[in-house]
Amino acid sequence: MPGMIYDALTMAACAAEMSQALTGMIVHQVRQPLELEVVLVCRAGGREAQALFSADARFARAHLTGIRRPVPPTPPHFCQLLRRHLEGRRIQSVRQEGKDRILRLTFTGTDSESRTLVCEVMGRHSNIILLDGEGTILGAIKTVGARQSRARQILPGRLYEPPPTGRLELADAGPQEFRRMWTEKFGDTPGNPTEVAAWLVREFSGVSPVLAAEAFHRAGSAEPDSVFRELEALLGLIPGGPFAPVILREPGRRTEEVYPVPLKHRTSAAQHPRPRISEALEHAVREEITARELEDERSQTLAAIRRSAERLREEIQELEAILQxxxxxxALRRMAENLAASYHLIQPGSSCVEIPDYFDPSMRPVSIELRPDLSPSENVERAFRKARRAADRIQHAAERLPALRRDLATLEETCRQVEESASVAEVRERRAALENARLVPPPQATGPAEAKERPFEGHRIRTVISEDGLEILYGETAEANDYLTQKVARPDDVWLHARSVTGAHVIIRTGKGRTAPPATLRQAAEIAARNSAARHSSYIPVDWTLRKYVRKPKGSPPGLATYTHEKTIHITGGS
Known part of the structure; x- marks a missing residue:
């Protein structure tokens, strides 16, 4: 199923609506309905507006919303961080970064520092990031460490850097450079529309497959100057428009698409105008999410039915083979009776015996295999057991086959019905009927779609976000302390330890040229005191210095370190 269209032009239309509605409003509440979705509830002058930001790989977007979504009883950590930094602040501006799919909301408050919320719409790399007034990351809905990306880390305490694009601005290239690049790529022959569209997307900022196809169609020919003019006109709508949103309903498609301007390369009958792009996106995304939920539910149910049907077919084949x-x-009973009649011929410890077949008129000899570890009487009893089991198998197969064939027919009929189901509820109802009949197992509870890698290579290191939004790390074992100090901490991070006793190494991730605020320093010192051998003392001195002044003596045991340039924070019992 194709993904939703949310390109730079769509973001420009959403940013224009959000700027008009939100600028000057105060953030009343921050909500996080889903793991990767945040909603800002804003109020001013008796008005209320809600802005939605999603970093979901399939539905990444930012727009106004009128739906009040349910939230979990305990707000996630990122929601708590946003509440601490954004609630009560006024929205100063909403703007798109150039022609990228990056949206910035700037907030002011009673303090001198501003805050910025960045929404990056980039497929599976989409993110929502909170920055302080200097552009330092306070938190993100998806943290990205060095193990996930060497090029760009999204971690508290690091300076925010926009994602690299590597694409040209069309206005910077100009018509002559555009024509030269075109000729270098396609020569003097007209370019294939599909190849030209892919090239435009790859080379120029803000160009999506839909936008490229539209520019090529409006140009009317594969001539570079015409394509440049149409592409320039479309990109010129960023940031201010004018926009005329449409919902696209293509025949044969269950879901809808949205675009901020009518598309001439699509049929006019499939395009339905809407007054605001946020409303159109809200409707289309809801339709697409419903369709995807149906596809997911259907595929999972069909997979369960097909597994059960295959198991039944294999069992039916085995039973039919028995009946054949x-x-x-x-034959086995005859062999057992022959063996019983020739009991006197069986020698203890023999692996076989040759005896006459008393059921054959000529009494020809037959050879029967024996178990040498069994006595003659036990071998005879074993032969009768084999005969009884064979008879039982025949009887069981004859009794079991009709029920299995009925169950298989039920599964095959339900499979057809599920394929034709038009709603999630219908699919679930049919699966529930199969589960009640014990024809398919209930779905197993699964963990996250993607298994999260063990942080810090499995070392027991805890993370806390301070009241100032800085990350505080501390080790829970001597080995974790070594790893934290030697491998994780940067030279200008703050390092703390309770003086002259064993205890946790504590790191405040500040970064180069920044100092830890007094409240964060004290919070980290209290962590060091609580996680030291002196935790029950009424007075605990905690030393702090920069990580670059901490050394581990060669050959010293895990967790031991020496340091210089220290200062001391005095923690009293109950602090």
């Missing part, structure tokens, strides 16, 4: 050998129990 009706003579086996008689």
């Amino acid at each position: 050998q009706p003579e086996e129990p008689d």
Whole structure:
């Protein structure tokens, strides 16, 4: 199923609506309905507006919303961080970064520092990031460490850097450079529309496949100057418009798409105008999410039905094979009776015995395998057991097959019905019926779609966000302390330790040229005191210095370190 259209032009239309509605409003509440979705509830002068930001790979977007979504009883950590830094602040501006899919909201408050919320719409790399007034990251809905990306880390305490694009601005290139690049790529022959569209997307900032196809169609020919003019006109709508949003309903598609301007390369009958792009996106995304939920539910149910049906087919084949050998129990019983009649010929410890077949008129000898570890009487009893089991298998197969064939027919009919189901509720109802009949197992509870890698290579290191939004790390074992100080901490991070006793190494991630605020220093010192051998003392001195002044003596045991340039914070019992 194709993904939703949310390109730079769509973001420009959403940013224009959000700027008009939100500028000057005060953040009343921050809500996080889903793991990767944040909503700002803003109020001013008796008006209320809500802004939605999503970093979901399939539905990444930012727009106004009128739906009040349910939230979990305990707000996630990122929601708490946003509440601490944004609630009560006024929205100063909403703007798009150039022609990228990056939206910035700037907030002012009673203090001198501003805050910025950045929404990056980049597929699976989408993110929502909170910055302080100097552009330092306070937190993100998706943290990105060095193990996930060497090029760009999104971690508290680091300076924010926009994602690299590597694409040209069309206005910077100009018509002559555009024509030269075109000729270098396609020569003097007209370019194939698909190849030209892919090239435009790859080379120029803000150009999406839809925008490229539209520019090519409006140009009317594969001539570089015409394509440049149409592309320039479309990109010129960023940031201010004018926009005329449409919902696209293509025949044969269950879901809808949204675009901020009518598309001439799509049929006019499939395009339905809407007054605001936020409303159109809200409707289309809801439709697409419903369609995807249906596809997910259907595929999971069909997979369960097909697994069960395959298991039944294999069992039916095995039982049919048993029924195709009706003579086996008689042959085994004959062998057992022959063995019993020739009991006196069986030698203890023999692996086989040759005896006459008393059921054959000519009494020809037959050879019967024995278990040398069994006595003659036990071998005879074993032969009768095999005969009885063979007869039982025949009877069981004859009794079991009709029920299995009925169950298989039920699964095959339900499979057809699920394929034709038009709603999630219908699919779930049909699966529930199969579960009640014990034809398919109930779905197993699963963890996150993507297994999260163990942080800090499995070392027991805890993370706390201070009241000032800085990250505080501390080790819970001697080995974790070594790893934290030697591998994780940067030279200008603050390092703390309770003086002259064993205890946790504590790190405040400040970064180069920044100092830890007094409140964060004291919070980290209290952590060091609580996680030291002196935790029950009424007075605990905690030393702090920069990580670059901490050394681990060669050959010293885990957790031991020496330091210089220290200062001391005095922690009293109950602090």
